[in-house]
Amino acid sequence: MSAYLIIIRNAVAESASYRLNQIVSFLTISLPLVFAVFLWKTVFNQVDEITNFDLPSTLTYYLLVVLLQDILYSGVKWEIVDDIHSGGLTKWLTKPISYLWMQVSVRIGTNIPYFLVAFILGSVFVFLNLNRLVWTTEPIRWLMFLAAIIMAFFLAFFLSFGFSLVAFWTQDTSGIEFAISIFLPLLSGQILPITFFPKEFQAILVYLPWRYTLDFPIQVYLGTLSSVQIGTGFTVEFLWLVALYFIAKTLWKNGLNIYQAVGG
Amino acid sequence: MTISVQNLTKIYKRRLLTQGQYSILKNFLKPTYEKVQALCNISLTIGQGEMVGLIGPNGAGKSTLIKILSGILVPTSGDVRVLEHIPWAHNKTCQSQISLIIGQKTQLWWDLPALDSYELLKAVYHIAANDFDKRLARLSEMLNVTDLLNVPIRELSLGERIKTELIGGLLHNPKIIFLDEPTIGLDLSAQYQIRSFLREYNSLTNASIILTSHYVRDIESVCDRIVVLHKGQFYYDGTQDALSEKFIPYKKLMIHHQPGEYSWRLDPSVVNTSPDQASAYLPVDQVDDFIALVVSQSPIYEVVVEDETLEDLIRRIYNRLSK
Amino acid sequence: MNYFSLWLIFLRNSWKRVLVYRVNFLILIIGNLFWFIFSILFFQILFAQIPAIGGWTLNEVIFLLCVNQIVIGFYDTFIKANLERLPSRIREGSLDFDLVKPVDPIFWLTFQRVQISSMFSLALPAFILVRLLLTHSIVIPNSTAIFLFFLMLFGAVVLRFVVGVLIASLAMRFISVQSLFSLQSEFFQYSGYPTSIYSKGAKLFFTFGIPVIMLANFPAQALLGNKFEPIELSLYPVYIIFGLILAVKVFSHSLRKYSSLGG
Numbered sequence: 001m002s003a004y005l006i007i008i009r010n011a012v013a014e015s016a017s018y019r020l021n022q023i024v025s026f027l028t029i030s031l032p033l034v035f036a037v038f039l040w041k042t043v044f045n046q047v048d049e050i051t052n053f054d055l056p057s058t059l060t061y062y063l064l065v066v067l068l069q070d071i072l073y074s075g076v077k078w079e080i081v082d083d084i085h086s087g088g089l090t091k092w093l094t095k096p097i098s099y100l101w102m103q104v105s106v107r108i109g110t111n112i113p114y115f116l117v118a119f120i121l122g123s124v125f126v127f128l129n130l131n132r133l134v135w136t137t138e139p140i141r142w143l144m145f146l147a148a149i150i151m152a153f154f155l156a157f158f159l160s161f162g163f164s165l166v167a168f169w170t171q172d173t174s175g176i177e178f179a180i181s182i183f184l185p186l187l188s189g190q191i192l193p194i195t196f197f198p199k200e201f202q203a204i205l206v207y208l209p210w211r212y213t214l215d216f217p218i219q220v221y222l223g224t225l226s227s228v229q230i231g232t233g234f235t236v237e238f239l240w241l242v243a244l245y246f247i248a249k250t251l252w253k254n255g256l257n258i259y260q261a262v263g264g
Numbered sequence: 265m266t267i268s269v270q271n272l273t274k275i276y277k278r279r280l281l282t283q284g285q286y287s288i289l290k291n292f293l294k295p296t297y298e299k300v301q302a303l304c305n306i307s308l309t310i311g312q313g314e315m316v317g318l319i320g321p322n323g324a325g326k327s328t329l330i331k332i333l334s335g336i337l338v339p340t341s342g343d344v345r346v347l348e349h350i351p352w353a354h355n356k357t358c359q360s361q362i363s364l365i366i367g368q369k370t371q372l373w374w375d376l377p378a379l380d381s382y383e384l385l386k387a388v389y390h391i392a393a394n395d396f397d398k399r400l401a402r403l404s405e406m407l408n409v410t411d412l413l414n415v416p417i418r419e420l421s422l423g424e425r426i427k428t429e430l431i432g433g434l435l436h437n438p439k440i441i442f443l444d445e446p447t448i449g450l451d452l453s454a455q456y457q458i459r460s461f462l463r464e465y466n467s468l469t470n471a472s473i474i475l476t477s478h479y480v481r482d483i484e485s486v487c488d489r490i491v492v493l494h495k496g497q498f499y500y501d502g503t504q505d506a507l508s509e510k511f512i513p514y515k516k517l518m519i520h521h522q523p524g525e526y527s528w529r530l531d532p533s534v535v536n537t538s539p540d541q542a543s544a545y546l547p548v549d550q551v552d553d554f555i556a557l558v559v560s561q562s563p564i565y566e567v568v569v570e571d572e573t574l575e576d577l578i579r580r581i582y583n584r585l586s587k
Numbered sequence: 588m589n590y591f592s593l594w595l596i597f598l599r600n601s602w603k604r605v606l607v608y609r610v611n612f613l614i615l616i617i618g619n620l621f622w623f624i625f626s627i628l629f630f631q632i633l634f635a636q637i638p639a640i641g642g643w644t645l646n647e648v649i650f651l652l653c654v655n656q657i658v659i660g661f662y663d664t665f666i667k668a669n670l671e672r673l674p675s676r677i678r679e680g681s682l683d684f685d686l687v688k689p690v691d692p693i694f695w696l697t698f699q700r701v702q703i704s705s706m707f708s709l710a711l712p713a714f715i716l717v718r719l720l721l722t723h724s725i726v727i728p729n730s731t732a733i734f735l736f737f738l739m740l741f742g743a744v745v746l747r748f749v750v751g752v753l754i755a756s757l758a759m760r761f762i763s764v765q766s767l768f769s770l771q772s773e774f775f776q777y778s779g780y781p782t783s784i785y786s787k788g789a790k791l792f793f794t795f796g797i798p799v800i801m802l803a804n805f806p807a808q809a810l811l812g813n814k815f816e817p818i819e820l821s822l823y824p825v826y827i828i829f830g831l832i833l834a835v836k837v838f839s840h841s842l843r844k845y846s847s848l849g850g
Contacts, residue, residue: 024766028773035777038784042641043633050636178614181621191625196632336683338843352843356588359689371684375604384596387589388690416607 011109080164148217168255189215272342317483320493367445389436423454641783655779655803663705728812
C-alpha cells in the first residue's frame with residue numbers, strides 16, 4: 001500500500017515543481033469560468049431557463065466541469081503509450097506492483113495540486129457568485145453525487161486506460177487520439193450539458209459511456225434530471241463500468257502477451 | 265590580437281531543491297540558489313592562425329569560455345575582444361567572421377538536406393554566388409560528402425552530420441572557428457578525418473581554431489597550443505612539448521614474467537592484467553630501480569618500456585587536479 | 588540584410604519540410620480548427636434555444652468567430668511555432684547558434700518556421716466569412732470599411748506578436764513558461780465572444796487591459812462599418828505602437844541577459 005502512496009506523493013511533487021506554472025495553471029483554469037459568467041448572464045437575461053437549466057445551474061455546471069475535467073479525463077494517456085512503445089513498461093512488470101493501480105495512483109497524485117488550486121479558485125468563484133450558484137442541502141443528492149463521481153472516476157479511468165492500450169497494437173496512435181479529441185468534449189458534456197443538445201442526439205448519448213464521465217454526475221448534483229433519468233443513468237453507467245473493466249483487463253492481458261513476445 | 269581576454273570571470277546561479285516533508289511548499293514560496301564559479305579571473309590572447317586546444321575535467325569552464333568568446337554568454341566581469349569587438353555586443357561584422365560548431369548539435373534544418381540549409385546560410389552571410397559554389401565544392405570534397413548534400417540531415421550518420429555541419433560553419437570563410445566537442449560520439453575513422461581536415465583547413469585559410477574536447481588525441485593532432493582549465497582557472501597555457509617538459513615524464517612498462525605471486529606486483533603503480541603479465545606506470549627516474557626489483561624477485565621473459573602518451577600525461581594531470 | 592528574401596527562404600524550407608512529413612498533415616489542419624468548430628457548434632446549439640445574445644444574431648456571432656480564427660490563423664502560421672518553441676530550445680541549449688548569426692535575433696527567432704498546416708487551416712474561416720458576405724447575411728458598407736478591416740487585422744497580428752515576444756522574453760529568465768503561452772492562447776480564443784456580454788468595466792478591461800476585444804471585435808466592427816468610440820479609435824494605434832516598442836526592448840534586454848544552461 002505504501003508504494004502507491006509514495007507514487008502519489010512523487011506525482012504531486014513532480015507536478016508542483018514549477019512555480020510559475022502553478023500560478024499560471026490557476027489563471028488558465030479560471031478563464032473559461034470568467035467568460036462563462038459573462039456569457040450566461042447575458043443569455044439568461046432574455047430567457048428564464050433552457051431545458052431545466054437556469055443561470056445558477058448553468059454556472060454551477062461549468063464550475064464543476066472545470067473542477068472535475070482532469071481527474072475524470074477519459075482520453076488517451078501519452079505516458080502509457082510511451083511506456084509501451086519505448087519499453088518503459090518493462091521496469092514495472094518486474095516489480096510486485098500492479099501497473100493498472102499504479103496508474104490510478106498517478107492520476108490521483110497528479111490531480112492533488114490541481115485540486116488545491118481549483119479549491120482556492122472555486123472558493124473565490126463561489127464567494128463572488130454566492131447568490132448565483134446551486135448549493136444543495138439534501139443528503140440524498142450528496143450521496144448520489146458521491147456515488148456518481150466514484151463510478152465516473154473508474155469509468156473514465158478504464159476508458160482512458162483501455163484506449164491507451166491500443167499502443168500495444170500500433171505505433172501510430174495519433175489517429176485514435178485525434179478521433180477522441182474531436183468527440184470527447186462533445187460527448188462528455190464538457191462543452192455543453194447534454195440536455196442542451198437536440199433530442200435525437202440526446203437519445204444516443206445517454207447510452208454511450210462518455211456522458212457519465214462529466215455530464216451525468218454533475219446533473220445529479222444539480223437536480224436537473226428526473227428520478228427516472230437518474231435511475232436509468234446509474235444503471236447504464238454501472239453496466240458500462242463492468243463492461244469496460246473486463247475489456248480493459250482483456251486488452252491488458254492480450255497486449256502484454258504481444259509486448260513480452262517482442263521482448264519489451 | 266585576434267582574441268584577447270583579460271580578467272574574465274563568470275558566476276552562475278543555480279537553483280537548489282531541498283528535501284524533506286515541507287520541501288514542496290518551501291521551494292514554491294522561497295526558492296534558494298547557489299553560486300557556481302565557472303571562470304575565475306582568467307586572461308589570454310590568441311593570434312590569427314593559431315590552433316588552440318582547451319581541455320580540462322568536466323565543469324572546468326571550457327564550454328563557458330567558448331560561449332563567452334562567441335558572444336552567447338555575457339561574463340560577470342572582465343574584458344574580452346574578438347577581432348576588436350566585444351563578442352556579446354553582437355556586432356554584425358564580427359559575427360560574420362566567426363563560426364560556432366557544437367558536437368552532436370546541428371544548426372541545420374533536421375528534416376531537410378544540407379543544401380537547403382546552406383542556401384539559408386548563403387543569404388544570412390551574404391556570400392557571393394561563385395564564392396559559395398567554390399567553397400562548397402572544395403569543402404565537400406575535402407570531407408568526402410559531396411553525395412550526401414541532398415540527403416535529409418536526420419538520415420545521416422553522426423559522422424556524416426558533423427561533416428555537413430562543418431561545411432555549413434565554414435561557407436562564409438570565418439576568421440575564427442569555435443568548436444565545442446566536435447568529435448564526441450564519432451568512431452575512430454571519422455575522428456581522424458575531422459582532425460586532418462581541421463589541420464588542412466587551417467593551413468589553407470589561416471583561420472584561428474579554438475577547440476574543446478575530451479579526446480586528448482584531438483588536441484594532440486590538431487592544436488599547437490594547449491590550455492588546461494581546472495575549476496575556472498588556467499592550469500597551463502603553452503605548447504605540447506613544454507607541457508611534457510613541465511612535468512616529470514613517466515614511462516609505461518609492460519612486464520611478461522613467469523606466473524607467481526611476487527611482492528612487486530602489489531606495488532600501487534602496478535596494474536596486473538593476468539597471472540603472467542603486469543604493467544606499471546612510473547616516473548622515469550624510478551624505472552631502473554623498479555626493473556632491478558622485478559628481476560631480483562622473478563624470472564622475466566620480456567620487459568617493454570614506452571614513453572607515456574599525451575593522453576596519459578593529461579590523465580595524470582586530471583588526477584592530480586582532483587585531489 | 589534583405590529580410591524579406593531571407594523570409595522567403597524560411598517559407599521555402601518550411602514548405603519543403605511539410606512535403607517530407609506528408610503524414611498527418613490533414614489531421615493537423617483539422618486539429619487547428621477544433622476550438623473554432625466547437626465554438627460554432629456551441630453557438631448553433633445555443634441559438635436553437637434563444638434568439639439572440641445581447642442583440643447579436645447567430646450570423647453576427649459566427650462572423651466574429653471567423654474573424655477571430657483568421658487572426659489566430661495568422662499568428663499560428665507565422666509566429667507561434669517559433670516563439671513557443673523557445674523555452675524548450677533554451678533548455679536544450681540549441682539557441683546558441685541563433686545568437687551567433689549576423690541577423691537581427693528577434694527576426695531570426697520569430698519567423699524561421701512557417702507553419703504550413705495553419706496556413707491551410709485559414710481556408711475554413713475564410714470560406715465561411717466569404718459565404719456570409721455573399722449571402723448578404725453580413726453587409727459591407729464601403730471600401731473604407733474593407734481598408735480599415737485589413738489594417739486592424741494586421742494590428743491584431745502585431746498584438747499577438749507583442750504578447751508572444753513578451754512571454755518568450757520571460758523564457759530567458761524562467762525556463763518553464765509554456766503554460767503562459769497556453770494561457771494567452773486560451774484568452775485569445777475568447778476574442779470570438781460578442782462584446783455585448785461584458786459590463787462596462789469588463790469591456791474596458793478586456794479592450795485595454797488584456798486586449799481580447801481588440802483582436803477580433805475591432806476588425807469585425809470595422810468591416811461592418813460600425814462606429815467606434817472616439818477613445819477606442821484614438822488609443823488603438825498608440826496601444827499597438829507602444830506595445831511593439833516595449834516588446835522589442837524587453838526581448839533585446841532579455842537576450843543580453845540570457846544565460847544558457849550547461850557548460
